[in-house]
Amino acid sequence: MTPHLLLFYLFATVAVAAAVMVVSARNPVHSVLFLILTFFNAAALFILIGAEFLAMVLVVVYVGAVAVLFMFVVMMLNVNFVRMRQGFLQYLPVGGLIGVILLVELILVAGTWVVADTPEAIEPRPTTAGLTNTEALGNVFYTEYFYLFQAAGVILLVAIIGAIALTLRDRGNIRRQDIGEQVHRDRASAVQLRKVKSRAGI
Amino acid sequence: MDSLWTGTIWPLAVIVFYILLIAVPLMVAMAYLTYAERKIIGAMQLRQGPMTVGPYGLLQPIADGVKLFFKETVIPTGANKIVFVMAPMVTFILALVGWAVIPFGAGIVLADINVGILYLLAISSLGVYGIIMAGWASNSRYAFLGALRSSAQMISYEIAIGLIIISVLITAGSLNLSEIVMAQDGLWYIIPHFPMFMIFMVAILAETNRHPFDLPEDESTLVTGYNVEYSSMTFALFFLGEYMNMILMSAIAVILFLGGWLPPLNIFPLTLIPGPIWFILKVCFVLFCFIWARATLPRYRYDQLMRLGWKILLPFSLLWVVLTSGFLVYFDMLPR
Numbered sequence: 001m002t003p004h005l006l007l008f009y010l011f012a013t014v015a016v017a018a019a020v021m022v023v024s025a026r027n028p029v030h031s032v033l034f035l036i037l038t039f040f041n042a043a044a045l046f047i048l049i050g051a052e053f054l055a056m057v058l059v060v061v062y063v064g065a066v067a068v069l070f071m072f073v074v075m076m077l078n079v080n081f082v083r084m085r086q087g088f089l090q091y092l093p094v095g096g097l098i099g100v101i102l103l104v105e106l107i108l109v110a111g112t113w114v115v116a117d118t119p120e121a122i123e124p125r126p127t128t129a130g131l132t133n134t135e136a137l138g139n140v141f142y143t144e145y146f147y148l149f150q151a152a153g154v155i156l157l158v159a160i161i162g163a164i165a166l167t168l169r170d171r172g173n174i175r176r177q178d179i180g181e182q183v184h185r186d187r188a189s190a191v192q193l194r195k196v197k198s199r200a201g202i
Numbered sequence: 203m204d205s206l207w208t209g210t211i212w213p214l215a216v217i218v219f220y221i222l223l224i225a226v227p228l229m230v231a232m233a234y235l236t237y238a239e240r241k242i243i244g245a246m247q248l249r250q251g252p253m254t255v256g257p258y259g260l261l262q263p264i265a266d267g268v269k270l271f272f273k274e275t276v277i278p279t280g281a282n283k284i285v286f287v288m289a290p291m292v293t294f295i296l297a298l299v300g301w302a303v304i305p306f307g308a309g310i311v312l313a314d315i316n317v318g319i320l321y322l323l324a325i326s327s328l329g330v331y332g333i334i335m336a337g338w339a340s341n342s343r344y345a346f347l348g349a350l351r352s353s354a355q356m357i358s359y360e361i362a363i364g365l366i367i368i369s370v371l372i373t374a375g376s377l378n379l380s381e382i383v384m385a386q387d388g389l390w391y392i393i394p395h396f397p398m399f400m401i402f403m404v405a406i407l408a409e410t411n412r413h414p415f416d417l418p419e420d421e422s423t424l425v426t427g428y429n430v431e432y433s434s435m436t437f438a439l440f441f442l443g444e445y446m447n448m449i450l451m452s453a454i455a456v457i458l459f460l461g462g463w464l465p466p467l468n469i470f471p472l473t474l475i476p477g478p479i480w481f482i483l484k485v486c487f488v489l490f491c492f493i494w495a496r497a498t499l500p501r502y503r504y505d506q507l508m509r510l511g512w513k514i515l516l517p518f519s520l521l522w523v524v525l526t527s528g529f530l531v532y533f534d535m536l537p538r
Contacts, residue, residue: 003210029338033285036331056320064327064360068334068353075338075346132316134377177505 008048015041028074032067039063053133220312224301232445233263239493246497273434278341281431285339290432290439293332297446300325304453305380307463307477318379319367322454326363326409329447330356333418333428336440340431348427351504352411352418358511359408365519366398366405369526370458375537383462385537390461398522399459401515403491406451408511410444413496417504452488453481460484 018037025031039062046055131139141149196202237252237259244251252259277283303318305311315321330353337349371377373394374385392399408415419427429440456462461484463477502510530536 027282029282029285033335052315052317053320056317056324059324060320060327064324064330065357068330068357071331071334072350072353075334132377134317177509179509 004048008045011041011044011048015045029071032070032074035070036063036067039067051133053137217312221302224312225298228298228301228446228449229442231449232442233267235445235449235489236266237263238489239496242490242493243497246494267438270434270438275434275436276431278431280341282339282341285335286431287436289332289336289339290436290443291332292335293329293443294439294446296325296328296332297443297450300450301453303379304450305383305457305462306481309380310463310478311380314378314380317377319371319377319382322379322450323360323364323367326447326451327356327360329409332440332443336432337428340428342431344424344426344430345428348418348420348424348430351420351424352428355408355411355415355417355507355511358508359405359515362401362405362511362515362519363409365516365523366402367458369395369398369519369523372523372527372530373537379457379462383457383464386461387464388468390459390464390466392459392461395459395522395526398519399455401519402455402459403488404510405515406455407492407495408507410447410451410492412444412448412492414499414501415507416501417507420501448489448492449485452485452492455488456481456484460488 015038018034018041021034022031022038025034039058043055043058043063046052046058194202240262241251241259252262255261255265277286300322302313303311303315303321305314333352333356334349337345337347337352340346370382370391373391374382376382376385407413411418417427418424419429424430429437432440463481465472465475465480
């Protein structure tokens with residue numbers, strides 16, 4: 001048993017265990033924390049197969065941004081999971097159906113697997129000789145899949161604009177700060193000197 | 203068995219030794235950063251700073267450490283105990299693991315990985331978890347508000363940092379930190395990327411929750427924010443983490459803009475001084491700027507902070523990415 005294999009089993013076990021905890025934890029915040037642990041172990045598995053760029057991007061995007069948003073939502077919304085579980089039986093048929101479909105799909109995918117003769121045959125291998133991960137990905141993204149890559153960017157942009165358009169509404173009483181106006185205030189317009197009589201006020 | 207020893211255990215022991223070689227001086231540096239901060243701010247405010255413990259107050263950080271160590275750890279009744287205790291550990295560990303990829307000199311680096319700068323970005327984007335966990339687990343309104351402020355602030359400024367890093371990467375043509383430094387041989391990126399250097403300095407102040415952007419621990423409105431319920435070593439870990447993050451961010455600034463371990467000019471007397479010394483001197487300079495900002499600038503208001511991050515720094519750094527890449531493509535200067 002090589003240390004490499006040992007590490008693989010360690011990360012894989014923790015990832016699966018944490019994934020189980022995501023759905024079984026009572027506290028939603030704990031669920032999110034376990035989700036982060038799962039992402040981490042997935043990133044570690046990426047590193048083990050030599051996909052360092054993907055691992056880092058997984059951590060930056062999913063752990064650093066997406067899971068933070070999850071965390072925000074879960075912490076702010078105060079979801080009562082015990083009450084949500086009460087409707088469990090009601091959703092069981094639909095949920096079970098989706099679960100069965102996913103299971104069948106997974107079995108179909110697993111059926112095409114080829115088992116390697118030796119563990120060395122599935123050891124990490126660099127994608128392209130002499131190129132780093134990042135360079136290899138960049139070469140593919142910006143040449144062969146250039147239009148698809150740009151299209152993905154445009155779709156994301158549309159999604160951002162859509163989200164803003166959905167939430168932005170003028171409530172009428174927003175007081176906006178005009179920095180230019182503030183900076184251009186001078187003594188004449190900002191300060192008023194008055195002689196105030198005692199006990200008279202202004 | 204022999205191959206296990208030479209192949210696994212011995213290299214592991216060497217790595218542990220190197221980790222200690224980095225971590226222990228770092229702890230000392232961090233302790234004396236607090237001393238330096240108090241002394242420098244003292245000097246700027248015409249005071250003396252710590253003077254009584256040891257000669258010139260030099261033993262003050264040790265006294266502080268011992269004091270914190272012997273205090274009682276109080277865990278609030280309503281707190282979520284596991285998350286409460288984990289939060290300072292997360293902050294501290296994340297502040298420490300970033301150092302794995304920092305090159306101190308030519309070839310003097312623990313892990314010379316190809317995606318070094320992405321690794322640092324990933325680590326710094328995780329820093330928000332320690333704070334958000336602390337704020338939530340404390341079960342206290344001040345702590346929660348501080349945590350929310352802090353996470354919003356860190357996410358906002360990280361985007362600007364990411365774009366600044368992209369400008370530097372386009373110029374250097376590598377994600378590897380050592381190669382970024384080597385690409386600055388002759389011309390430090392502070393010269394072509396000067397506006398980006400200034401924005402980076404502002405953004406790392408916000409990223410480490412330092413003055414003038416220390417709204418998460420705004421003592422006049424939030425009684426120190428996310429760490430209000432923490433005492434003793436749990437507090438000390440937050441404190442250590444914050445200062446360690448300052449040093450880490452300074453090191454990143456030095457690597458990206460100030461030529462890492464390279465001397466300012468490649469001429470005779472300057473090249474005699476070894477690289478790590480230059481590196482440390484430059485880090486000290488950036489740290490001085492951190493403290494200088496703290497002593498000089500008043501605290502920002504929260505909406506002003508968000509406006510600065512999203513409406514000024516972000517568009518400007520995005521524009522700079524376009525300008526840099528346009529310039530490099532037009533003059534055919536892209537690194538091969």
